[in-house]
Amino acid sequence: MKTKIFLFAPLISIPLLYSCEALAPQEPEEYELLDGPVENLNQAESIRFIEGDKAFNDQIFTIETGLGPIFTGTSCVSCHAGDGKGHPFVSFTRFGQDLPGINNFLDQGAPQLQNRAIPGYKPEILPSGAPHAEFLAPIVTGLGFLDAVSDEDLLAMADPDDLDGDGISGRVHWNDRPDYVKDRPGTISKNGKYITRFGKKANVYDLLHQTADAYNQDIGINSYYEPYDTYSGDKVQPEIDRKTINDVVFYLKTLKAPIPRNQDNPEVVAGKALFENTQCTACHKPTLRTSYSPITAISYQEFHPYTDMLLHDMGPELDDGYTEGYALSSEWRTAPLWGIGLSKDSQGGEYYLMHDGRARSIEEAILLHGGEAENAKNKYQNLSQQEKSQLIKFIESL
Amino acid sequence: MMKIYTSNYFKIGLYLLIFFYMETALAQEEKSGIEQSVQESQLNMDAVFSRPSLSFEKVPVALGGYLEANTMHRIEEGITDGLSFQARRLTIFLAASISERIKFLTEIEFEDGGKEIAIEFAALDVAFHPMFNFRGGIVMNPIGAFNENHDGPKWEFVERPDVAVNMLAATQSNAGFGVYGKTYSGNWIFGYEAYLTNGFNSKIISNEEDKTYLPAYKDGDNLFEENFSGKAMFSGKLAIKNRKIGELGLSYMGGAYNKFEEDGLSVEDKARVNVFAIDWNTSIQATNTYIVGEAAFVKVETPESYTPQYGNKQHGFFIDVVQAVYKNKIFEWEDATFNLAARFDYVDWNVGKFKETDTNIGDQLLAVTPGISFRPTPKTVFRINYRYQWQKDIINNPAERAATWYMGFSSYF
Numbered sequence: 169m170k171t172k173i174f175l176f177a178p179l180i181s182i183p184l185l186y187s188c189e190a191l192a193p194q195e196p197e198e199y200e201l202l203d204g205p206v207e208n209l210n211q212a213e214s215i216r217f218i219e220g221d222k223a224f225n226d227q228i229f230t231i232e233t234g235l236g237p238i239f240t241g242t243s244c245v246s247c248h249a250g251d252g253k254g255h256p257f258v259s260f261t262r263f264g265q266d267l268p269g270i271n272n273f274l275d276q277g278a279p280q281l282q283n284r285a286i287p288g289y290k291p292e293i294l295p296s297g298a299p300h301a302e303f304l305a306p307i308v309t310g311l312g313f314l315d316a317v318s319d320e321d322l323l324a325m326a327d328p329d330d331l332d333g334d335g336i337s338g339r340v341h342w343n344d345r346p347d348y349v350k351d352r353p354g355t356i357s358k359n360g361k362y363i364t365r366f367g368k369k370a371n372v373y374d375l376l377h378q379t380a381d382a383y384n385q386d387i388g389i390n391s392y393y394e395p396y397d398t399y400s401g402d403k404v405q406p407e408i409d410r411k412t413i414n415d416v417v418f419y420l421k422t423l424k425a426p427i428p429r430n431q432d433n434p435e436v437v438a439g440k441a442l443f444e445n446t447q448c449t450a451c452h453k454p455t456l457r458t459s460y461s462p463i464t465a466i467s468y469q470e471f472h473p474y475t476d477m478l479l480h481d482m483g484p485e486l487d488d489g490y491t492e493g494y495a496l497s498s499e500w501r502t503a504p505l506w507g508i509g510l511s512k513d514s515q516g517g518e519y520y521l522m523h524d525g526r527a528r529s530i531e532e533a534i535l536l537h538g539g540e541a542e543n544a545k546n547k548y549q550n551l552s553q554q555e556k557s558q559l560i561k562f563i564e565s566l
Numbered sequence: 567m568m569k570i571y572t573s574n575y576f577k578i579g580l581y582l583l584i585f586f587y588m589e590t591a592l593a594q595e596e597k598s599g600i601e602q603s604v605q606e607s608q609l610n611m612d613a614v615f616s617r618p619s620l621s622f623e624k625v626p627v628a629l630g631g632y633l634e635a636n637t638m639h640r641i642e643e644g645i646t647d648g649l650s651f652q653a654r655r656l657t658i659f660l661a662a663s664i665s666e667r668i669k670f671l672t673e674i675e676f677e678d679g680g681k682e683i684a685i686e687f688a689a690l691d692v693a694f695h696p697m698f699n700f701r702g703g704i705v706m707n708p709i710g711a712f713n714e715n716h717d718g719p720k721w722e723f724v725e726r727p728d729v730a731v732n733m734l735a736a737t738q739s740n741a742g743f744g745v746y747g748k749t750y751s752g753n754w755i756f757g758y759e760a761y762l763t764n765g766f767n768s769k770i771i772s773n774e775e776d777k778t779y780l781p782a783y784k785d786g787d788n789l790f791e792e793n794f795s796g797k798a799m800f801s802g803k804l805a806i807k808n809r810k811i812g813e814l815g816l817s818y819m820g821g822a823y824n825k826f827e828e829d830g831l832s833v834e835d836k837a838r839v840n841v842f843a844i845d846w847n848t849s850i851q852a853t854n855t856y857i858v859g860e861a862a863f864v865k866v867e868t869p870e871s872y873t874p875q876y877g878n879k880q881h882g883f884f885i886d887v888v889q890a891v892y893k894n895k896i897f898e899w900e901d902a903t904f905n906l907a908a909r910f911d912y913v914d915w916n917v918g919k920f921k922e923t924d925t926n927i928g929d930q931l932l933a934v935t936p937g938i939s940f941r942p943t944p945k946t947v948f949r950i951n952y953r954y955q956w957q958k959d960i961i962n963n964p965a966e967r968a969a970t971w972y973m974g975f976s977s978y979f
Contacts, residue, residue, distance in 0.1 A: 191952070193967035195644020230772040242776055242875055246960075255961045256922040257874055284873050287768070287824060288834040291871045516925060516961040 199427035202309045202510050203251040206424045208465040213422065220419025223412050224248075229387050234407030236388040237289040237399045238282035244416070247305035247386065251423060252507070252514025254305030256525045260386070263300035268494040273298050279492065280385040282398055289399070299497070301488035302524035303368050307507045307514075311366075312421030313471045314504070315375055316458035319356040319363045325453065325476045336450045336540050338478030338502070341365070343493040345373035348380070348393045353460045364493060365477045368523045370501035371492040375417045383408060422463060425471050426507030430565045439562025442555055446547035451476055451502045451540070474505035474566060483538020486522070498539060509564035530560045609757045609805045609813055610845065611708060611746060613715035614671060614687060617659055618945055618978045631658040634718040636974020643966055652974075653679060655718070657686075667693040675737070685790075686737050697747035701761070704790060706739045708759040708803035709819040710860045711845035713738055718976030722907035722939040724951050725972070727860065727884035728931055733913045734841065734862050735781040740764040740799070741790045755807040764789065765799030766823035766839055771868055771876045777915045777929055777960075778866050778876045780839070783823075795822035812848025812857075819843075823866070837867040859885035875960060877916030877927065884911045888939075899942040909935040916960060928962035931955060946977035 198204065203225075205217045224244040229235040240260055241247045247254045264278025265271035271278050277292045281300075285291040294300060319340075328339035342361035352374060356363060366372035372381070380393035388398055389407045397404045430436050443449060452474040461467040479499040487498040500523065508530070512519055519528055527533035537545045551559065608616050619630030634654045640646060654677065661671040672688040689703035706714050712730035716737055730736040742763025749756050766783040773782035786794060793799075799821030807813035820840040826833065847858040861883035868878050888907045896902040916929040933955035940948045951972040956965035 191954075192641035192646075192969035193643055228774045228776040230774065231768070232772065235772070239873075242873055246776070246873075246875060249959055249961055249963055255920075257920045257961075259922070283871075285869070285871045286772070287837070287869050287872060513963055514961070516923075516928070516963055518923075518925070520923075 199429050200510070201250070202307065202423075202426055202507055202514065204424050205422050206312065206463075206465045209422060210464075213418075213463065213465070216415060216418045217422050220415040220417070220422075223416050224419050227412075229389060231286050234387075234389050236282075236284075236286040238285045238291055239388040239398075240280070240282055240284060240386045242387065244382070248308050248514070250514045251308050253307050253511045253520070254525075255515050256304065256520055258305065259524065260303045260305070261294060261300055262303055262490060262492065263294055263298040265491055266299035266489050266497055268491065268496060277398070280398075282385070282388065299488075299490040301490040304520060304523065304525045306368075306503070307426075307511065308420055309423045309507055310425035310471065310473060310504070311375060311423065312461070312463065312466045313425055313456070313458055313469065314365065314473060314475075314477060315352070315421060316461040316466050316469075317365075317456050317477065318354045318459035319352075320354060321457065321459070322363055322365065322477055323356065326478055334447070334450060335543050336447075336480070338451060338476055338480050338540075341370040341479050341493055341495055341501075343371060343373075346377055346380075346393070349373050349377050361494075365501075367492070368500060368503075369492040369495040370477065370479055371495070375420050376413070379413055379417050379420065383413065421461075421466065425473070426510065426566065428472070428506075428566055429509065430561075433561070433565070435558045435561045436565045437562075438555075439558035439560070439565075442551065442559040443562055446551070446559070447544040448548075449474075450544070451478070451480055452505050453502075472506065472566075475502045478502060480541065481539035482541060485536050485538045488524075505563060506566050508566055530563050531556065607750065607755060607809070609748065609755060609807055610711040610715045610815060610847075611748075611757050611759055611803065611805060613717070613720075614673070614706065615661070617717065619659060619661060626663040628661040629659070630661075630978060631656065632717055632719050632976060632978045633657075634724075634974065634976040636724045636972050638724075638970060638972055640968060640970040642968040654724075657717070664690075669693075684737075686739050695747070697749055699746050700743070701746060702743040704739050704741055705744060705761055705763060706737065707761065707763060707799075707801040707819055709738065709801055709817045709841055710734060710736070710843035710862055711813075711815055711847070711858070712736050712860055717978070719945055719947055719978050721976070722886065722888050722905055722937055722947065722949055722951075723909050723935055724949060724974050724976075725935070725953060727886075727909070728911040728913045728933065729860060729862055729882035729884050732779075732781065732931075733864065733880055733882045733915065734843070735783060738780075742798070753809040755805075755809070757805045757807075758803065760800070760802040762798040762800060764793040765795055765797065765821040767794035768824045770823055770839065771866065771872070776875050778864070778868070778878070778880060779915070780841075780864065794825055796825070796827065797822040810851075812846060815843075815845040817843045817845070835869065837869070839867070840865045854890045856888040856890075857885065858888075859883060874916075874920065874927065877918060877929065879917040880913070880915050881917060882911075882913035884909060896942070902943070903941045905939045905941070907937045907939060909933075909937070911935070911955075926962060927960060928958040929960045931957045932965075946975065948975045949973070 228243045241258045247258045261281035262279050264273030273295055276295045281294055282292045322340050326339050328337055330337040340363045342358055343364040345362045364370055364373045366378050372378045380391055383389040383391055384394035390397055390404050391406050391408050391413055392410050395403045453476045454472050454474055458466055458469045479495050479501055481498045482500045489497050491497040521527035521533040527536055534548050617630055619628035621628040633656050636652050638650045638652055656676040658674050663669045669691050673686045675684045675686050685704055687706055689701050689705050692700040713736040740763035742761050744761030746759040767786040769782040769785050770780050771778055773779050801819035803815055803817035805815040822836050823839045824834050824837045826836040841864050843862040845860040849856045864880040866878050868876050886909045888905050890903050890905050892904040911933040914930045916927045918927050933953055935951050935953040937949055937951035953970045955968050958965045
């Protein structure tokens with residue numbers, strides 16, 4: 169009898185084991201995560217997304233694989249954990265330029281300070297008297313949608329001379345771009361300048377420009393696109409192949425847009441109305457539309473980033489005396505607000521908001537607004553405590 | 567998503583430990599094969615020579631080894647790659663008595679289906695006196711207990727302890743020489759080991775784990791041919807055991823890990839790694855409970871201007887509690903034993919705070935593994951484990967959770 173029991177025990181243990189999957193951690197809801205692809209990628213696009221995902225999230229650069237010798241981070245994911253915003257331990261010091269179009273410190277390592285070095289090397293030190301600002305890495309989800317907005321649409325939102333008299337005078341950034349980027353469909357140029365749209369100062373033309381520059385400036389990885397070593401200044405052999413860079417660009421283009429949460433919550437609904445009433449939507453445009461994209465899933469889509477991608481004067485509080493391209497030091501690109509409620513999950517459970525993480529709460533970030541946003545900030549300050557709470561809950565729901 | 571914060575790890579581990587111990591204390595009084603081995607006169611340092619083996623009449627050679635295989639089903643945050651079958655390792659021992667006081671033993675391990683073949687041990691031992699024996703060749707560095715006593719059939723868990731294999735570098739062996747000895751007095755046994763060997767290399771702070779990771783040194787070239795730093799690494803251990811209580815070991819390993827001079831030129835500042843470990847095992851005879859564990863502390867000098875991804879302090883521990891619950895004749899096996907077991911793993915690969923925010927650096931792992939094992943004989947173990955782990959990234963974002971089922975066996979042959 170005992171023998172039969174012991175024969176029976178292993179047989180029942182197998183189904184028992186697999187019926188216990190309920191004990192395993194359940195998959196988080198899609199709206200709880202920033203990462204993941206846009207819907208409706210075809211199979212070939214999904215394969216490419218996975219390739220880019222591996223390069224972005226799994227590829228760690230070491231001394232042997234080309235890290236540095238001076239750098240700020242060791243991988244893409246070290247600055248964009250979970251595809252979210254960066255943590256202050258990997259902030260970027262940008263320096264050398266206080267006036268549009270002129271950086272006087274290019275021969276001293278500008279525009280980015282590589283503040284770390286592999287053993288045996290010395291990191292860069294900020295030159296005395298150099299204008300500078302600290303930047304935190306932005307959230308990277310939904311970038312493909314922002315990339316696919318036409319120049320024409322950006323120009324339509326701009327009002328550089330404030331002709332409508334609402335106190336908001338956003339402008340596109342007419343800027344130089346590297347030779348290796350290609351025109352996006354419908355690109356518009358003026359006097360040899362192009363509209364650049366990514367980065368805190370809207371200084372970057374497209375995601376290839378951003379990716380190649382980040383590999384070079386952040387990790388010290390030279391490529392076909394950015395072949396100059398940040399330490400020696402010499403043109404050197406690529407340390408990463410073009411396919412990998414282009415896979416990462418594809419990955420960034422096809423990351424889903426953050427999914428809003430709790431949209432039926434009465435507090436959130438009330439907060440959304442207040443967001444409009446306080447004129448926040450004048451810059452944080454709720455809805456944009458993509459134009460044609462070779463990626464069908466992104467083409468001609470309406471989406472909700474809460475940005476206009478234009479430069480705005482944000483007043484003296486946020487003027488660090490440093491700028492890029494042809495922006496003024498007081499001008500900043502409107503930060504997309506989508507995904508802000510999930511940013512704590514990529515910043516170690518804390519908020520580090522605004523370009524350098526100086527705001528430790530959403531309210532603190534609102535109160536740092538000035539310049540063109542002064543009126544909106546004042547309207548926020550005049551709200552009751554309950555209304556302020558509702559407005560913040562709405563922002564956190566994005 | 568579930569959040570486990572650093573300060574809670576120890577508390578949770580402690581509560582689970584107390585709970586498990588209270589439960590197991592009520593179990594029946596029977597002796598497991600493992601417990602019996604504790605009562606023998608051997609220390610962990612003897613494990614390399616205290617393995618079952620086949621010997622042949624009039625031939626001074628003994629042959630042995632063990633095989634480990636298992637199924638694994640892992641689910642990480644709801645995502646699974648399905649069921650895998652793993653033949654983790656096949657290890658072969660070959661021992662030879664060359665003369666009365668000279669013996670040789672080697673341990674060759676085939677891992678990952680033969681993709682990795684490692685000589686884990688290959689040493690010549692010369693016995694001058696019980697307190698003074700010479701050992702040279704490829705020796706196991708005596709750091710902690712698991713590194714020297716790692717044979718699969720001795721453990722109730724498919725996975726090896728995280729602190730031993732993912733913070734320390736078990737199984738860690740290097741080319742070198744040293745001495746060891748042992749003495750007895752009543753129930754007390756005292757042993758020591760001291761070796762000079764090749765050391766670590768700079769891969770411990772430049773690797774694809776993106777963390778200070780001692781096991782990464784194994785990816786270096788010519789490990790048994792060349793000492794990367796050019797400076798010998800010292801490793802040593804003191805162990806004391808009372809046959810009625812258990813064993814306690816204190817060990818240290820340290821030396822330079824980087825190539826700070828090349829062609830007579832200084833190319834880097836000299837940097838050291840220091841590792842301290844404490845290990846223990848005991849059996850509570852009243853409840854027939856066996857407890858084994860190890861804690862380790864690592865200090866690695868890293869350049870001030872290097873990335874904080876690579877921490878300069880690490881610590882971690884594991885503790886196994888094994889409770890024999892049934893021992894009797896089953897089929898034709900006399901004294902076949904069923905055990906309940908639980909393991910607690912904790913590793914912090916980067917102890918400290920970010921200077922930018924004064925907040926704790928993450929990079930921690932906590933795991934709890936309950937299990938059931940069946941030993942038809944002490945040489946063979948069938949085991950079912952369920953491991954649940956929480957792992958945090960360097961920034962201390964919400965822990966990634968993973969659950970893994972294992973079913974497998976490990977057996978000497």
